[in-house]
Amino acid sequence: MMKLEQNSLGMASTVLPSRDRGGLAQPLLSVRGLHKHFIIQKSGFGQQAKRVHAVDGVDFDVMKGETLGIVGESGCGKSTTARLLMRLLTPDSGELVFDGDTVGARGGISLREMRRQVQMVFQNSYASLNPRMSIEDSIAFGPEVHGLKRTEARKRARKLLDQVGLAPNLYANRYPHELSGGQRQRVNIARALALEPRLMILDEAVSALDKSVEAQVLNLLVDLKQEYGLTYLFISHDLNVVRYISDRVMVMYLGKVAEMGDTEALYEAPAHPYTKALISAMPSMDPNQRTSKAPLAGDPPNPIDLPQGCRFSPRCPVAIDACHIEEPPLAPCGEKHSTACLRAEAVMHDRAQVIATNQELS
Amino acid sequence: MNQTAEIVAPQQDQPLVQVSGLEVRFKSPDRTVHAVNGVDLTLKRGEILTILGESGSGKSVTLRTLMRLLPERRTQLKGQVSVDGRDVLAMPQRELRRFRGRTAAMIFQEPMLAFDPVFTIGQQIAETVCRHEGVSHKEGLARALELFELVRIPSARRRLANYPHELSGGMSQRAMIALALSCRPRLLLADEPTTALDATVQIQILLLLRELQRELDMSVIFVTHDMGVANEISDRIAVMYGGRIVETGKVGEIIAQPRHPYTLGLMNSRASGELKGQRLEAIPGSPPDLATLPSGCAFAPRCPYAIDTCHDSVPIAHTIEGQHWAACHRLEQTQP
Structure with a gap:
């Protein structure tokens, strides 16, 4: 089932292949006591600082090979959580353990290495691509930075384009503005895959797409997951889509986890009144x-x-x-x-x- | 109220909105966008019609034409649009100003952008009432309070003194509905009013609109891309694709027995819990570019049933049952 040992693109690579270390029972990612407060007004003269409790003590594990869905309304901290996991934001406190290695700590895994193994796809497909880089360059950029030769990186980019359903000889040299929303999101997915990550964070990745295109991209995500043995963290506000794609679901409310469980158990018999209301x-x-x-x-x-x-x-x-x-x-x-x-x-x-x-x- | 009822009574059985052969083109030096390509639409008094479609299907443009909100210089309009017996496309500016607000009013997706940030909500509603009905500012404020209670805003008096940024998303959408209703319009146009809202708030606004429609006996045209929302709100649904209405019927007919391949495709591609582990039946390809629309049926390049005829000629509407019709050459293929 898990083919993580193999170089899944089937070609010589100078980038170290990501290795499974702890076996299936060890969570791929463990999050403990994650906090992030944004101070919007400083304290002074007997006034307490005003702070947004964006993420206020979140613990969870992502198991290998699963899809964990995160749902909640605006301001519940689901996107902040994703950004904290990637260290796009620095957490106030909290510990991240990636396959047994503490992230950023002595003797653990470096931030750079963690970022190679964890990749993210955002909601706004246009804003997340460089408008002055061709599609091929955008995808090849990551592997090159991580030490792959230019020709190799391009070869990989073309192979990935093909895999996400965009014919390389038609699309490789196009620029983001020449593509539709669904096509751009496919490019973003290909770019995320270029580093052979083990965990993909999909932050509302299908929410901005038209319904008829959304289904195509969901199918693609399911296929890629199987092929590369990926683990997904799927963030969305659409409960139907989350139910379809997730093995487990985590419901957040105001920066905390309200409920967490296997998808069907949680949808059939929600234990938190908020989940029930949602x-x-x-x-x-x-x-x-x-x-x-x-x-x-x-x-x-x-x-x-x-x-x-x-x-x-x-x-x-x-x-x-x-x-x-x-x-x-x-x-x-x-x-x-x-x-x-x-x-x-x-x-x-x-x-x-x-x-x-x-x-x-x- | 009685007075208006008397005036309206003679034309009661006439539809409130009648659109026929509507075509809208946007011209720019290097290309022409064919946004709407022959839309026929009727709306009865007291009916809620939903226009369902994806981005670029022409649903919002159709809605805006009903109030003539499109930029006049760049837009070419063809066809007839009559609302409450008046020809909207031929209206002079003066009459148009009276028409907007009194006969037809609109609510938008982003309520925050519809309000002026430097005036309180109460002032803005009062101003609208003063302007249209010629009453004093004090009476305008009293009417604003009445409206806030109508849209069920708690502690309404206090809320009137708030600035737009002080209201939450759901609250400002309620305030915008109040503003739209301030001159008792007969027709409410709603352009995706719940899309930007959270799930638990969305359902509140949908239920509120349904209640208000009944209480005030308004007609509503509601635009959305979400089938669930369309099901919750409408009496009738019109599905748009590539600037044309491809299927229309009562809500039960469209949701339960869709016949146009596009509507069918939309229904079948919905992700849900029951389909877990199975592949979704996605519609291949992507929506058409409105600058280079195919010559035949706009859906033909993505349609599993398409034959040569579909690529050559635009299908006309075929009645299926009662008011349920679809514009497709291959309807016999989609029989249940």
């Missing part, structure tokens, strides 16, 4: 069963002034007094399923009584 807020596809009541009122609050106790408690339809006092930790609530909710048991079995009707946040 799922029932999905537009129905049955004309005879339209949604008649919105599951939550108000907008997601901004992550500057966090509420006391559980962050979701002010919007939560099933909150009890204890919820407003203490923040619940992420705790197991089933097999490979964990949630940060005091009332998980009741929510999962649909026994939670709606105590407070939703109050609008103002």
Whole structure:
């Protein structure tokens, strides 16, 4: 199943092949206590600093060969998490362990090496390509920087273009503005693959595409994953797409993990009231069963002034007094399923009584 | 209210919006973009119609034509557009100003961009009311408060004094709906109003629009690319592709029994939990370039059923049942 040992492009390479080290049981990436606060107003004269709690203590593992989906609304910290993993942002605190090696620490794996093994695809396909470089140059750039010979790098670029469905002799010399959105996103995927990464972070990579093109790119991602034995971190706000592609799903709310579990278990029986609300807020596809009541009122609050106790408690339809006092930790609530909710048991079995009707946040 | 009802009554059975043979071209020195290529559309009073389509399908352009919001100098318009019995394309500027806001109003995808950042929301709504209805500023403010309560903004009085940047995404979309409704329009045009919103907020706005439409007995044309949203909001759906309507029918007919290969393709390519582990039936290729539109059916190059006729001639609409029709040469291939 895992063919990581092989040079998957099947050609001589001076770039070191990425090796599997700890075996399947060892997570490919372990994240512990990840924090990132953005200070928007400095402290002074008895005033506390105003800070955005973008990522506020996140722990998770990405297993080898899986697709982990991250969902949440704007401001929940899903994109910040992705940028922290790539070190495009420096975390305030937290530890990253990549296949057993601590990233950036003594005796661990260097940042440069980690970045070769972890690649990212962004939402805006146009902004992430250099407008003055041809498609071929863009893809060959990474391997060249990492020490591959120019001719080799170009050969690899052409092979990858072919693999993502763009005929090299037609497209290799074109520039980003000459391609459609779907084609550009294919180029971005090819560029990410050029370094033979083991982990791909896809940050809303299909969200900006038209529906008819989205399916093509999803198919491509599934094919590539199989062929190269990749691991995906798939970030999206589209719950249908996440359900389709992910093995496990992590739901974030205001910078923390609300719930995490196997996709089907989580969609079938969500244990966190927020997950439940997200799922029932999905537009129905049955004309005879339209949604008649919105599951939550108000907008997601901004992550500057966090509420006391559980962050979701002010919007939560099933909150009890204890919820407003203490923040619940992420705790197991089933097999490979964990949630940060005091009332998980009741929510999962649909026994939670709606105590407070939703109050609008103002 | 009674007064308006009397005036409207004689033409009640006439459709509110009637578009026929609409063509829109954008000219620039080096190319002509064929954005809309012959659209026929009718909208009954009190009906919600959704125009469903991808980027570049001409859905937003069609919507903007109904209020004549397109840049006059670069745009070539052909065909007839009548709203509430008036010819929109022939209207002089003066009348157009009265028409916008009173007969038809529009809401957009980015509510933040629709407001002036240096005035409070209340002032902006009051100004609109004063301007169109000739009432005092005080009455305008009272009407603004009424509108805020209508769109269910909590602590409405306090919110009126807010500046646009102080409102969250969902709240500013509600405020924009209030602004659009300020002169009691008969027709509300909505251009992807929920696309930029979070999932839990999107459903609130959709439900609000549905309720308001019933309460105020408005007609609504809603533009979206999301089939789920179309299903939630509409009575009828029109699917657009390459600047033409390719299929239209009641929401149940389009969602449950689509017949045009493009609509079918859209339905089948939706990712969902049930398809996990299977390949998605994606539509091959990409949407057409509107500057070099194919001579026949615009969907033919991507269509699995296309034959030579499809590449040569543009198909006309074939009725399937009642109001459900599709423009396709190969409808017998898509029979369920």
